[in-house]
Amino acid sequence: MKLVFDRPKSMKDANMHYCPGCSHGVINRIVAEAIDVLDLRERTVCVAPVGCAVFLYDYMNFDVTEAPHGRPPAVATGIKRARPDLFVFTYQGDGDIAAIGLAEILSAANRGENFSVIYVNNTVYGMTGGQMAPTTLLGQRTTTTPYGRDAREGHPMRMAEWIASMEGPSYSVRVAVNNPANIVKTKKAVLEAFKMQLEGRGLSFVEILATCPISWGLTPVESLNRVEKELIPYYPLGVFKSVDTSKKG
Amino acid sequence: MRGSEAMAEAAIRAGCRLYFGYPITPQSELAEYMARELPKRGGVFLQVESEISAINMVLGAAVTGARAMTSSSGPGISLKQEGISYMAGCELPGVIVNVCRGGPGLGNIAPSEADYFQAVKGGGHGDYHNIVLAPSSVQEAAELCYEAFDLAERYRNPVMILCSAVIAQMMEPVEFMPPREQEKEEKPWALTGAKGREPRIIKSLRLEPEELEEHNRELQRKYETIKAREVRFESRHLEDARLVVVAFGTSARIAASAVEEAREQGYKVGLFRPITLFPFPKKALRDLAERVNKFLVFELSAGQMVEDVELSVAGRVEVDFYGRMGGYVPSPEECLEEIIKRCKERT
Numbered sequence: 001m002k003l004v005f006d007r008p009k010s011m012k013d014a015n016m017h018y019c020p021g022c023s024h025g026v027i028n029r030i031v032a033e034a035i036d037v038l039d040l041r042e043r044t045v046c047v048a049p050v051g052c053a054v055f056l057y058d059y060m061n062f063d064v065t066e067a068p069h070g071r072p073p074a075v076a077t078g079i080k081r082a083r084p085d086l087f088v089f090t091y092q093g094d095g096d097i098a099a100i101g102l103a104e105i106l107s108a109a110n111r112g113e114n115f116s117v118i119y120v121n122n123t124v125y126g127m128t129g130g131q132m133a134p135t136t137l138l139g140q141r142t143t144t145t146p147y148g149r150d151a152r153e154g155h156p157m158r159m160a161e162w163i164a165s166m167e168g169p170s171y172s173v174r175v176a177v178n179n180p181a182n183i184v185k186t187k188k189a190v191l192e193a194f195k196m197q198l199e200g201r202g203l204s205f206v207e208i209l210a211t212c213p214i215s216w217g218l219t220p221v222e223s224l225n226r227v228e229k230e231l232i233p234y235y236p237l238g239v240f241k242s243v244d245t246s247k248k249g
Numbered sequence: 250m251r252g253s254e255a256m257a258e259a260a261i262r263a264g265c266r267l268y269f270g271y272p273i274t275p276q277s278e279l280a281e282y283m284a285r286e287l288p289k290r291g292g293v294f295l296q297v298e299s300e301i302s303a304i305n306m307v308l309g310a311a312v313t314g315a316r317a318m319t320s321s322s323g324p325g326i327s328l329k330q331e332g333i334s335y336m337a338g339c340e341l342p343g344v345i346v347n348v349c350r351g352g353p354g355l356g357n358i359a360p361s362e363a364d365y366f367q368a369v370k371g372g373g374h375g376d377y378h379n380i381v382l383a384p385s386s387v388q389e390a391a392e393l394c395y396e397a398f399d400l401a402e403r404y405r406n407p408v409m410i411l412c413s414a415v416i417a418q419m420m421e422p423v424e425f426m427p428p429r430e431q432e433k434e435e436k437p438w439a440l441t442g443a444k445g446r447e448p449r450i451i452k453s454l455r456l457e458p459e460e461l462e463e464h465n466r467e468l469q470r471k472y473e474t475i476k477a478r479e480v481r482f483e484s485r486h487l488e489d490a491r492l493v494v495v496a497f498g499t500s501a502r503i504a505a506s507a508v509e510e511a512r513e514q515g516y517k518v519g520l521f522r523p524i525t526l527f528p529f530p531k532k533a534l535r536d537l538a539e540r541v542n543k544f545l546v547f548e549l550s551a552g553q554m555v556e557d558v559e560l561s562v563a564g565r566v567e568v569d570f571y572g573r574m575g576g577y578v579p580s581p582e583e584c585l586e587e588i589i590k591r592c593k594e595r596t
């Protein structure tokens with residue numbers, strides 16, 4: 001699908017390097033729009049990951065820092081503890097968050113650190129060439145699971161549910177960006193997560209099911225279909241935790 | 250006051266507002282002091298999940314321009330290397346206290362100085378340097394920790410304080426420095442929200458080799474400035490010394506007693522103590538090499554700093570070595586024996 005409107009204030013006028021049909025572009029834009037809506041641009045510090053979104057600072061029109069692979073939640077903790085008045089979010093892939101950075105995200109969530117997490121789950125390591133991620137579905141072929149992922153290589157990890165099981169976080173949700181209706185829901189979820197931080201309620205977590213057509217060996221359209229047919233059945237969409245009980249469900 | 254607590258107090262007085270750490274002997278007293286004091290004095294203490302997280306939190310706090318520190322010992326310092334390399338690459342300030350214990354591996358918790366290579370030669374990946382300070386008394390540990398924050402900020406570079414458990418655990422009286430005023434001015438590189446200015450980026454990534462090489466050149470120019478301006482050392486009895494003992498930190502304390510005793514006995518021995526391990530007092534040692542007969546490098550390791558002494562002296566005179574490993578701390582008498590042995594060899 002095509003998004004044709006004005007560039008959000010929170011985005012720079014730059015060409016993105018993402019592959020055709022990659023969800024990162026859409027998600028970057030959703031985040032920028034949410035920051036515009038809440039008028040946060042001038043007090044935002046974003047922590048970019050090591051992964052395909054590493055160049056986030058070239059696209060985002062606010063302060064951005066790099067972090068070592070998997071460590072954005074620790075870096076964000078340092079920023080937010082030093083300057084609680086800043087608006088802080090991490091943007092992370094599934095390798096970044098669910099493999100190398102698992103200790104960092106779970107501990108930050110458990111402490112209820114007051115920042116937000118945009119977690120892009122595309123079931124592979126995009127940047128390094130499509131290797132298996134902790135989220136890769138059973139049977140899914142990747143460059144390091146050439147015969148399909150076997151359960152002995154681990155079961156696909158459901159992060160949003162895990163985060164929701166802890167006392168610290170304020171909000172944990174899974175959304176997708178595979179069709180216009182889901183994109184609208186994703187925007188709402190991101191806004192809700194950001195508001196939780198503004199209200200000082202602790203870590204807010206948005207898992208977004210995303211495409212990686214290049215690594216999946218599918219066309220952009222086929223990739224969107226795969227999200228619907230294969231990802232959503234295993235990774236159900238919904239709010240798994242909200243301290244604002246009226247929004248649960 | 251205990252050395253580790255003196256460093257903690259000095260850090261707070263230097264304006265350190267955030268401490269992140271993970272317990273490890275023999276330096277947990279530093280964290281415990283911070284846990285008691287920082288919250289009372291407007292700061293943040295956080296015991297975190299690992300040393301990896303602790304250094305990355307220091308990195309995060311530094312991103313906003315805040316003064317932050319962490320401390321650990323060998324196994325934990327190894328885990329921090331990734332973060333330290335990123336801080337060097339991103340040009341972020343930060344202070345790391347490294348209370349060295351016996352290694353490799355889990356080793357033991359006895360005093361050692363065998364992490365010289367790790368501290369001085371990088372430890373993490375890439376062409377970078379920490380500024381490394383090596384105190385030899387509790388008073389000096391406090392002073393260097395206080396100054397470490399200024400150095401880190403001036404050069405936007407990690408500063409490591411390397412000392413053994415002897416310094417960290419020892420009780421000595423300390424005269425403290427006055428508390429620093431909290432700086433009002435924002436650092437021109439810090440991420441504080443792009444209000445009324447262009448957005449700022451903190452990064453080490455530069456995909457184009459030309460660009461990354463230029464970044465490296467800038468880092469190297471910075472290290473050259475540090476070498477030109479920040480070298481510190483202490484010396485004793487160099488005027489007429491024929492044999493000069495070179496030692497830092499705890500070994501320098503032991504060597505100092507031995508050198509004094511050797512002098513009493515009439516041997517022409519001097520002591521050269523590097524205080525900055527990076528920048529290393531290369532020129533001072535080279536100049537010294539023109540007029541002494543021999544150097545004896547004395548370390549609590551298998552011989553690490555000795556390589557830098559050899560490089561400095563560049564073959565002008567003989568460089569001999571004596572060291573003990575595994576957390577074994579030799580007595581001044583043992584050191585004295587080695588000194589006398591070398592003095593007699595020449596006569």
Ligand SMILES: Cc1ncc(C[n+]2csc(CCOP(=O)(O)OP(=O)(O)O)c2C)c(N)n1
Nearest residue numbers: 050051052069093094095096124125126127
């Ligand atoms: C310590 C370390 N290990 C490995 C890498 C190599 N690496 C870079 S990105 C990446 C995984 C990226 O995958 P993901 O987080 O899922 O993000 P995506 O690229 O799919 O958006 C890896 C393993 C690294 N940069 N640092």
Ligand code: SF4
Nearest residue numbers: 018019022052126212
């Ligand atoms: S490799 Fe995958 S995640 Fe990375 S830009 Fe291409 S499509 Fe997007």
